[in-house]
Amino acid sequence: MSLxxxxxxxxxxxxxxxxxxxxxxxxxxxxxMDVFAxxxxxxxxxxxxxxxxxxxxxxxxxxxxMQDCVIAATGVGYQLSVSIxxxxxxxxxxxRAGWKIRLNKTDDGMWAYLAVTGSVQTQPTLGSRxxxxxxxxxxxxxxxxxxxxxxKTGIPSHLSxxxxxxxxxxxxxxxxxxxxxxxxxxxPQTKYFTDEGLETFLSxxxxxxxxxxxxxxxxEGPPLAQWxxxxxxxxxxxxxxxxxxxxxxxxxxxxxxxxxxxxPKIGTVASADIPLLAQCxxxxxxxxxxxTTVAKAQKRYRELMRELDRxxxx
Amino acid sequence: MIxxxxxxxxxxAALLVxxxxxxxxxxxxxxxxxxxxxxxxxxxxxIETIPAYATLLIHYDPLTLTYAKIRKWxxxxxxxxEDAKSRKPREITVPVHYGGEYGVDxxxxxxxxxxxxxxxxxxxSEKTYTIYMMGFTPGFPYMGKLDDAIxxxxxxxxxxxxxxxxxxIAGSQTGIYSIDSPGGWRLIGHTSLRxxxxxxxxxxxxxxxxxxxxxxxxxxxxx
Numbered sequence: 001m002s003l004x005x006x007x008x009x010x011x012x013x014x015x016x017x018x019x020x021x022x023x024x025x026x027x028x029x030x031x032x033m034d035v036f037a038x039x040x041x042x043x044x045x046x047x048x049x050x051x052x053x054x055x056x057x058x059x060x061x062x063x064x065x066m067q068d069c070v071i072a073a074t075g076v077g078y079q080l081s082v083s084i085x086x087x088x089x090x091x092x093x094x095x096r097a098g099w100k101i102r103l104n105k106t107d108d109g110m111w112a113y114l115a116v117t118g119s120v121q122t123q124p125t126l127g128s129r130x131x132x133x134x135x136x137x138x139x140x141x142x143x144x145x146x147x148x149x150x151x152k153t154g155i156p157s158h159l160s161x162x163x164x165x166x167x168x169x170x171x172x173x174x175x176x177x178x179x180x181x182x183x184x185x186x187x188p189q190t191k192y193f194t195d196e197g198l199e200t201f202l203s204x205x206x207x208x209x210x211x212x213x214x215x216x217x218x219x220e221g222p223p224l225a226q227w228x229x230x231x232x233x234x235x236x237x238x239x240x241x242x243x244x245x246x247x248x249x250x251x252x253x254x255x256x257x258x259x260x261x262x263x264p265k266i267g268t269v270a271s272a273d274i275p276l277l278a279q280c281x282x283x284x285x286x287x288x289x290x291x292t293t294v295a296k297a298q299k300r301y302r303e304l305m306r307e308l309d310r311x312x313x314x
Numbered sequence: 315m316i317x318x319x320x321x322x323x324x325x326x327a328a329l330l331v332x333x334x335x336x337x338x339x340x341x342x343x344x345x346x347x348x349x350x351x352x353x354x355x356x357x358x359x360x361i362e363t364i365p366a367y368a369t370l371l372i373h374y375d376p377l378t379l380t381y382a383k384i385r386k387w388x389x390x391x392x393x394x395x396e397d398a399k400s401r402k403p404r405e406i407t408v409p410v411h412y413g414g415e416y417g418v419d420x421x422x423x424x425x426x427x428x429x430x431x432x433x434x435x436x437x438x439s440e441k442t443y444t445i446y447m448m449g450f451t452p453g454f455p456y457m458g459k460l461d462d463a464i465x466x467x468x469x470x471x472x473x474x475x476x477x478x479x480x481x482x483i484a485g486s487q488t489g490i491y492s493i494d495s496p497g498g499w500r501l502i503g504h505t506s507l508r509x510x511x512x513x514x515x516x517x518x519x520x521x522x523x524x525x526x527x528x529x530x531x532x533x534x535x536x537x
Contacts, residue, residue: 024365024448024522025452025517025518025521026449026454126517137512185326233337233367234366234447235366235367236330236364236371237371238324240325241324258449259449260450268326271376294325295381297325297326301326
């Protein structure tokens with residue numbers, strides 16, 4: 001099957017679950033900003049959840065199905081239209097050859113995921129189909145999608161009809177909202193921050209700056225006071241880690257962040273809450289942080305992943 | 315000062331093994347030895363390791379491994395690392411055109427230290443450097459230690475674009491830009507060697523822990 005790109009006004013890229021195995025060489029993981037929505041889109045169409053799909057953000061995207069297929073769209077802040085009908089996200093649909101598939105940006109939310117039966121089949125680079133834009137490799141020719149691109153998908157492993165009209169009920173999804181409280185595992189450089197700085201972090205509201213992107217979300221709010229030494233020798237970094245440069249404004253590392261960094265890290269967002277943070281809207285969402293333990297965070301993540309089993313027929 | 319090894323979480327899907335807090339070749343060798351020990355027979359659920367100057371970051375799958383379990387396993391590995399034999403580092407020779415249109419800060423480095431440009435070139439190219447770690451961009455090697463005579467701070471404001479292959483120094487480190495990217499280091503020359511090609515096998519010229527020798531291919535003064 002092939003999907004033709006008709007128009008993209010935002011940022012659309014091919015992403016799989018991420019490029020693993022090369023972070024020791026400086027290659028970021030890339031992959032989806034909201035990994036739970038990504039996994040769900042794949043699960044809805046019967047694909048292995050780690051396989052490649054399309055991430056759409058910051059604007060609209062329109063595609064044209066060149067053959068019959070089943071698609072699913074998930075995420076926050078988008079409306080799906082298939083041919084002449086409009087739908088909400090988090091369900092799968094049968095699409096006839098020639099029909100248009102449109103993802104239209106609405107208020108709230110940032111990222112949507114479009115999965116197709118058979119998965120997106122581009123040439124993998126360094127073992128992954130994720131797009132690393134700064135390095136100009138991976139995904140579709142190492143760049144964002146544009147009008148005229150033809151995306152090939154594979155042969156589905158299930159009969160198409162069985163996969164249409166499935167949904168993940170709202171109760172099973174992360175509690176996306178514009179005033180989230182985000183769980184954070186504190187450290188490893190809590191000692192760089194004054195007691196006041198730590199208290200500020202855990203009691204203040206932060207908004208997401210418009211300068212945020214797939215590399216990092218720059219937060220705006222009360223600055224976090226440090227003792228004076230504001231740099232450390234570089235060490236490994238992870239998606240969700242919160243670095244704080246000397247201006248005291250936290251930056252949350254996202255999918256395309258560099259693999260190492262030299263600013264103090266006040267904490268790391270719990271894996272179960274990264275999707276909530278990723279879907280926060282610049283200048284609108286108000287984020288608060290609360291401390292959690294590794295054990296509690298891991299338990300929450302396992303519980304979240306089990307929600308994928310709650311896909312039902314509509 | 316004795317630094318006791320520490321294991322600290324970096325979220326719920328990664329942790330840092332800390333063997334020190336400074337740039338020290340002995341500590342760094344131990345980091346690479348530990349990484350090798352882990353990667354030869356990794357615990358199920360370990361995804362990959364990122365060596366840095368004095369720390370090793372381990373990415374793991376929290377669906378397969380609890381923090382408690384991986385911590386326990388790592389403490390065992392830390393006990394073994396003293397006896398572990400590191401692999402003999404590969405030595406890679408890098409030919410450099412010093413100065414010229416790419417090495418635009420070479421004269422600045424010389425002037426800062428009241429040296430002749432020829433001295434800076436000789437001092438930079440006479441040492442064998444260890445790649446302490448890779449990061450910043452795919453394939454960028456952080457190497458050291460520079461001779462004290464040419465230690466130079468980085469730029470206040472990074473340049474928006476430094477071409478791939480540019481040889482640079484910052485503080486006591488030297489590096490080579492692996493892809494076109496912004497850059498804050500002092501630029502002293504250029505190599506035509508390709509550090510990273512995603513379509514090649516292997517894709518990277520260097521690995522963390524390798525040793526690098528710069529060879530003076532040419533020197534052209536900047537105008």
